[in-house]
Amino acid sequence: xxxxxxxxxxxxxxxxxxxxxxxxxxxxxxxxxxxxxxxxxxxxxxxxxxxxxxxxxxxxxxxxxxxxxxxxxxxxxxxxxxxxxxxxxxxxxxxxxxxxxxxxxxxxxxxxxxxxxxxxxxxxxxxxxxxxxxxxxxxxxxxxxxxxxxxxxxxxxxxxxxxxxxxxxxxxxxxxxxxxxxxxxxxxxxxxxxxxxxxxxxxxxxxxxxxxxxxxxxxxxxxxxxxxxxxxxxxxxxxxxxxxxxxxxxxxxxxxxxxxxxxxxxxxxxxxxxxxxxxxxxxx
Amino acid sequence: xxxxxxxxxxxxxxxxxxxxxxxxxxxxxxxxxxxxxxxxxxxxxxxxxxxxxxxxxxxxxxxxxxxxxxxxxxxxxxxxxxxxxxxxxxxxxxxxxxxxxxxxxxxxxxxxxxxxxxxxxxxxxxxxxxxxxxxxxxxxxxxxxxxxxxxxxxxxxxxxxxxxxxxxxxxxxxxxxxxxxxxxxxxxxxxxxxxxxxxxxxxxxxxxxxxxxxxxxxxxxxxxxxxxxxxxxxxxxxxxxxxxxxxxxxxxxxxxxxxxxxxxxxxxxxxxxxxxxxxxxxxxxxxxxxxxxxxxxxxxxxxxxxxxxxxxxxxxxxxxxxx
Numbered sequence: 283x284x285x286x287x288x289x290x291x292x293x294x295x296x297x298x299x300x301x302x303x304x305x306x307x308x309x310x311x312x313x314x315x316x317x318x319x320x321x322x323x324x325x326x327x328x329x330x331x332x333x334x335x336x337x338x339x340x341x342x343x344x345x346x347x348x349x350x351x352x353x354x355x356x357x358x359x360x361x362x363x364x365x366x367x368x369x370x371x372x373x374x375x376x377x378x379x380x381x382x383x384x385x386x387x388x389x390x391x392x393x394x395x396x397x398x399x400x401x402x403x404x405x406x407x408x409x410x411x412x413x414x415x416x417x418x419x420x421x422x423x424x425x426x427x428x429x430x431x432x433x434x435x436x437x438x439x440x441x442x443x444x445x446x447x448x449x450x451x452x453x454x455x456x457x458x459x460x461x462x463x464x465x466x467x468x469x470x471x472x473x474x475x476x477x478x479x480x481x482x483x484x485x486x487x488x489x490x491x492x493x494x495x496x497x498x499x500x501x502x503x504x505x506x507x508x509x510x511x512x513x514x515x516x517x518x519x520x521x522x523x524x525x526x527x528x529x530x531x532x533x534x535x536x537x538x539x540x541x542x543x544x545x546x547x548x549x550x551x552x553x554x555x556x557x558x559x560x561x562x563x564x565x566x
Numbered sequence: 567x568x569x570x571x572x573x574x575x576x577x578x579x580x581x582x583x584x585x586x587x588x589x590x591x592x593x594x595x596x597x598x599x600x601x602x603x604x605x606x607x608x609x610x611x612x613x614x615x616x617x618x619x620x621x622x623x624x625x626x627x628x629x630x631x632x633x634x635x636x637x638x639x640x641x642x643x644x645x646x647x648x649x650x651x652x653x654x655x656x657x658x659x660x661x662x663x664x665x666x667x668x669x670x671x672x673x674x675x676x677x678x679x680x681x682x683x684x685x686x687x688x689x690x691x692x693x694x695x696x697x698x699x700x701x702x703x704x705x706x707x708x709x710x711x712x713x714x715x716x717x718x719x720x721x722x723x724x725x726x727x728x729x730x731x732x733x734x735x736x737x738x739x740x741x742x743x744x745x746x747x748x749x750x751x752x753x754x755x756x757x758x759x760x761x762x763x764x765x766x767x768x769x770x771x772x773x774x775x776x777x778x779x780x781x782x783x784x785x786x787x788x789x790x791x792x793x794x795x796x797x798x799x800x801x802x803x804x805x806x807x808x809x810x811x812x813x814x815x816x817x818x819x820x821x822x823x824x825x826x827x828x829x830x831x832x833x834x835x836x837x838x839x840x841x842x843x844x845x846x847x848x849x850x851x852x853x854x855x856x857x858x859x860x861x862x863x864x865x866x867x868x869x870x871x872x873x874x875x876x877x878x879x880x881x882x883x884x885x886x887x888x889x
Contacts (some may be wrong), residue, residue, distance in 0.1 A: 295567040336791055370792030377791075382784040387882060388807045396803075433882045474787070 284351075285489050286312040286335070286457055293330055293339075293513075304330045305349065306513040307511050311539055312444050312457065312489050316555035317480075319492045319504035319521075321536075327513040328493045332459045334358075336375060336493075337365045358443070371401040373535025374450040376479075380442035380484040384434035391430040417448040423477050440471035447479055457489045466500060476503060498541055501525060513559055529564035531557065568863055572867035575859040576617055579852050582803060586850040590633035607633070607852070620856065624881050630853035634846065642842065647861060649719060649837035650733025650831070654823040655733075656754050657762035661845040663815065665766040666809075667775025673808070676778050684770060691767025697829035700760035704833065717751050724749045757834040763826055765819045772815055776808040783807075810881050817873030820865045 293305040305327045305400060312318045322328045325438040333339045335350055336355060352373065357365065377383040385393060386502035394414050398405065411430070418475060422445040450458050463479065464472040480503055485492050494500050500507060500521070507524045509517040509532065517530040528534045538549045587603040588595070598769035601686050604610050606827055629639035672684035708716040719734055720726055725744055727737040737752070738746035771888075780786065781804055789803050799828075843858035845851075878884040 301849055338787060366793045366795065367795075369790070375788070375791040377784060379784055382787040385785040385789070385803060385807070387810075387880075388803075396794065397792045400795075433886070436886070437885060468855055 284311050285314045285316075285353065285551075286310075286330070286491070287349075288335075288353040288498055289349040289351070290533045291325075291331070291336060292346065296345065296450050296478055298342045301345075304513055305334070307473055308513070308515050310515065310518075312351075312443045312491055313458070314489055316506060317483065317490045317492065318502050318508065319494060319498065319500040319508045320510055321494060321500055322510035323495055326510045328495075329461050329511075331444070331528065332461050332491065332493055335459060336369055336373060337362070347426065348487055362451040365475050370397055371456075373452070373459065374453050374455040374458045376446050376458065376460040376463045377405055379466040380446045381434050381437070381439055381466075383446055384442060386400070386434050386439075389433055390437075394430075394452060395447055401453050404450070407555065410469060414419055414448075414475070418445070421445075421448045422484055423448075438471075439467050440475055443467060443475050444478060447475075447482065451482065453485065455488065458483065459491045459492065461493045462495070463492070465496070471484050472499070479503075483544070498538065510534070513564060514559065516558065516561075517564040517566075519564075523566040527566075528565065533564075567867060568860070571863040572620075572856065572860055573617070575856055576620065577613065579855045580613060580616075580849075582850060584850045586633055586852050589780050589850050597772060601658070612813075629857040632854045633801075634849040634851045634854065639853045642749040642854065643839065643857055643861060646730065646837060646839040646842045649836060650680055650824060650827055650840055652719075652733040652755060653757055653761065653827060653831070653836060653838060654820065657757035657765070657823055658816075658820045659767050660758055660762040661765045661819070664762075666773050666812075667771030669767075670773040670777055670800055670805065671783065672770065672784060673777030674796070681774075684774070688767035688770040688774075691763040691765075692771070694764065695829070696760050696764055697833055700761045700830050700833040702758065703756045714756055715758075719750060719753050719837065720746070721749055721753075725765050757830050760825055760833070761830045764826075765823060768819055769812070770817055772812050773808065776812050777804055780804045780808045806880070809878055813877055813880075814873055818868050821869040824855075824862050824865055 288310040290307045290309060291305050292303075292307055295302045295304055308327070308331065310318070310320070310331070320328050330339065334346065335352075337357060337360075337498070340362070346358060352368065356369070356482060360368075384390070388396075391411070394398065394417075395410070398410070410532040414430055418429055420485060423429055423441065423444055429437065429441065429445060437445065443466075447463075460479070465474055467475060476499060492500065492503055498502070504521050507517075507519065507521055508515050509530065511532050516532045517524065517528065519529075522534060525537065528537055535549055541548060572761045585604075586606060587600045587609065591599055599612075605692055611619075616620055620630070627640060629643070631637070632642055634637050635642055635788060644759060645850060668684045668687065672681040672688075675681050691726070700825070702815060704716055715721060724746055727741045727743050730737045730740055734750040735747055738744070753778050777800075783804035786799060786804055789799050825840065827836075827838055831838040831841040832844075838860060842854070843862075844859060
């Protein structure tokens with residue numbers, strides 16, 4: 283069953299110089315238990331998509347059109363108090379830079395407790411710490427008691443991101459949005475965090491939208507891929523098909539741009555190249 | 567630091583032209599009487615000997631005699647200082663209770679009309695000297711509306727409670743004389759308001775700039791993404807990071823009020839230390855000048871120390887770095 287369905291979403295930012303079209307009628311579907319990746323270069327509109335789902339970009343300078351259905355409710359038309367009920371509860375989000383995503387003046391435990399209390403007031407105070415400890419153990423944190431009483435600056439990047447993952451799980455959400463969750467981490471830590479995230483999400487049968495520019499990350503993680511370029515979806519299909527037989531010229535170039543040990547030259551991805559946009563969307 | 571201040575003020579007070587003994591005794595006194603008085607004040611000794619007498623006095627709690635009031639300076643200070651302390655505590659309360667929320671509102675609704683109004687109020691507060699406010703407030707509330715008194719700490723027919731702390735409001739509450747408390751409150755509102763307005767503008771602008779900076783942080787977006795409500799973010803989640811740098815400056819503002827209080831005390835005939843200090847300078851009352859300066863310097867040091875301790879306690883980065 284489809285959990286999240288974006289239909290013809292259009293987003294425009296108004297500013298002094300004029301209007302920037304961030305998203306141009308994009309459509310995207312995430313089924314229950316499915317891990318979907320949205321791949322694109324910087325400025326392609328990936329992060330905007332995630333923020334639109336949670337309504338985090340609500341400003342008078344933003345013009346939006348289209349529909350975002352989450353379990354048959356249109357998130358774009360919901361009142362802000364209802365959106366708040368969904369945020370962190372049914373849909374939660376993992377951000378790019380884990381250390382600066384945690385408030386430096388509150389302990390991890392306080393912030394986890396707050397994330398919980400935003401949505402439920404009746405929980406057992408005696409067992410709640412045990413619940414947090416278990417969540418932290420799920421993401422392979424070895425000394426959860428110490429981490430619970432730590433501040434963000436006392437944690438390493440990889441540790442902090444694992445804390446963020448367990449925080450995203452607190453209210454047992456149906457969907458997790460991960461915006462470049464491993465980009466700010468060391469390469470060695472990246473793989474580790476990624477596999478932890480994949481395990482936990484598969485285990486709890488949650489859906490996920492992974493936003494990334496890293497094709498290696500996406501290949502290991504996602505069931506389905508959407509390729510986005512300048513606010514437009516250029517290609518969609520299963521991970522296997524996209525990697526084995528990319529249909530769109532942009533996707534082909536993107537795949538060639540993955541550095542290989544035996545190749546000396548990388549193709550250039552010219553962002554002004556309008557050829558990419560002239561070709562129609564390719565659906566596998 | 568306090569020793570440095572004491573030496574400096576000791577020397578400066580003696581460099582100012584004019585003979586304190588002559589000024590104290592008046593033009594009709596004979597040269598002989600003046601010389602005698604100078605001897606009594608040790609003014610004929612070299613300056614380091616004078617300083618030695620001064621330090622010896624301090625260790626015995628004796629700051630010397632005031633040539634103007636003819637009383638011991640220690641007595642004078644203990645009468646006048648609590649009045650000013652009461653005034654600036656009250657002014658600081660207004661500064662924090664009004665200025666900080668105003669800054670939060672402005673920061674939260676940045677560039678909206680509420681921000682513009684708040685910024686206008688703050689700017690008016692900062693640019694207008696406190697004695698102008700004093701006169702303004704006096705004209706409006708005491709003259710036209712006639713609801714608040716213009717001068718002093720208490721009405722003439724009200725008897726001050728027996729001294730415990732010297733702060734009339736607190737003393738009268740301790741002794742249960744609530745009618746005195748109300749009378750004292752009525753007297754303190756206008757001078758405290760006049761004194762606080764410029765600091766209030768400062769506090770509000772500072773809070774605004776710090777809180778707008780915090781609002782751009784990733785952890786605020788993350789708080790929103792986890793369903794925090796805006797009120798909680800503004801009063802707790804964004805406020806704590808924003809208040810820590812603000813607090814240091816507010817502490818300095820609070821201590822600086824002690825010096826700024828002078829003109830306000832003058833307008834409202836408030837019997838405080840700032841007014842006393844200025845009079846001491848005008849009469850070249852050496853002991854009183856030194857004592858007043860020392861009190862203000864000590865107050866600065868203590869306030870700073872308290873603020874530093876509070877900031878260190880609130881900021882986990884500092885609190886935990888020692889462990």
